[in-house]
Amino acid sequence: MTKISLNLPIITQNPQPTEKLGNGQWLGLERIYYTLPNTGEIRQWEVCRRASVNTTKMESKKEEINAVDVVAIIHQEKQKSIVLVVQYRPAVDTFTIEFPSGLIDKDEDVKAAALRELKEETGYVGELLNISPTICYEPGLTDSCCKLAFVKIDPTIEVNQNPTPTLEADEWSLQTIVLPCDENLLDILKDLQADKPHLVVDSRLYTFALGLATSKYL
Numbered sequence: 486m487t488k489i490s491l492n493l494p495i496i497t498q499n500p501q502p503t504e505k506l507g508n509g510q511w512l513g514l515e516r517i518y519y520t521l522p523n524t525g526e527i528r529q530w531e532v533c534r535r536a537s538v539n540t541t542k543m544e545s546k547k548e549e550i551n552a553v554d555v556v557a558i559i560h561q562e563k564q565k566s567i568v569l570v571v572q573y574r575p576a577v578d579t580f581t582i583e584f585p586s587g588l589i590d591k592d593e594d595v596k597a598a599a600l601r602e603l604k605e606e607t608g609y610v611g612e613l614l615n616i617s618p619t620i621c622y623e624p625g626l627t628d629s630c631c632k633l634a635f636v637k638i639d640p641t642i643e644v645n646q647n648p649t650p651t652l653e654a655d656e657w658s659l660q661t662i663v664l665p666c667d668e669n670l671l672d673i674l675k676d677l678q679a680d681k682p683h684l685v686v687d688s689r690l691y692t693f694a695l696g697l698a699t700s701k702y703l
Contacts, residue, residue, distance in 0.1 A: 494522040501527070511536055533627040550619055552631040553598045554586040554689060557611055558666055559638045559645075567666040568607050568638065569690065573658035582662065582677065583687035586631070599634030607661045608648025611636035633689075671698040 497520050504516040513536045518529050535551060557568040571582050587602035589595065596613050604610055617633035638645060652659055664673055671694040674686050686694075 496520070496522060506531065508536060533629075535629060550589070550595070550630045550632055552586060552588050552629065553595050553602065554584040554631055554633050555599050555603045555636055556584060556633055556693070557603055557607070557609060557636045557638055559609075559640050559663065561640055565666040566663045567670065568603070568609055569662050569664060570606055571658075571660050571662055571684070572656065577685060579683045579685050580658070580681070581685050581687050582674065583690050584633075595632050595634060599636060603636060605651045605653075606656070606659060608644075608650045609638050610642075610644050611638040666697070668698050668701050670694040 498517065501518045503518075506514040506516055513534050514531060515534060516529055516531050518527055520527055559566040559568060568585065569582055570585050571580055573579070574581050585603050585606045587598065587606070589598040593601075595616055599613060600611065613634060614637050615635040617635075619630050619632060621630045640646070648661070650659070650661065664670060671691075674691065674694055678684050678686060
């Protein structure tokens with residue numbers, strides 16, 4: 486494998502105090518300042534942060550995360566399927582199809598959070614296979630970061646025969662959907678969206694499906 490070397494300059498946050506522009510129950514808006522390494526110019530940016538959330542510290546402050554997405558694959562004899570959820574998202578005023586996901590509880594690690602969220606949202610239990618590096622959602626807007634947890638589901642065990650979610654009150658719209666996990670997933674998602682115009686595919690799920698679809702050409 487070819488080793489890629491990147492030259493990334495050190496960017497420092499300016500000591501000028503962060504300005505609070507607004508606070509809600511769940512989110513806050515702040516103005517931050519940073520210094521350009523080549524000119525010393527101080528610039529500003531507006532960032533949306535979670536108002537109150539637990540963070541799991543990784544190896545450095547730059548790797549603080551507060552959520553986990555679960556890529557849960559059912560391993561059947563002749564086919565693999567992926568477990569997804571559909572729910573109404575008020576911010577975009579529509580239904581989305583996405584990976585099971587959720588915030589990490591206080592003193593909880595990524596593995597425990599992933600398996601807990603999968604069980605609560607879908608009823609399935611599984612075995613953790615791998616955890617991704619830290620990824621960001623929308624870095625031009627928010628500092629919120631997460632990790633992807635890859636989970637294997639055995640459909641032969643009793644609890645996975647008839648999985649029953651344990652939903653909270655604000656998850657009233659959440660429903661589980663199981664789709665084939667192969668190069669056809671992208672087309673299936675497109676067909677679902679064409680059939681239900683008020684359904685939007687989450688960008689992380691779309692990218693995952695796009696990778697499966699394009700892999701056959703590489």
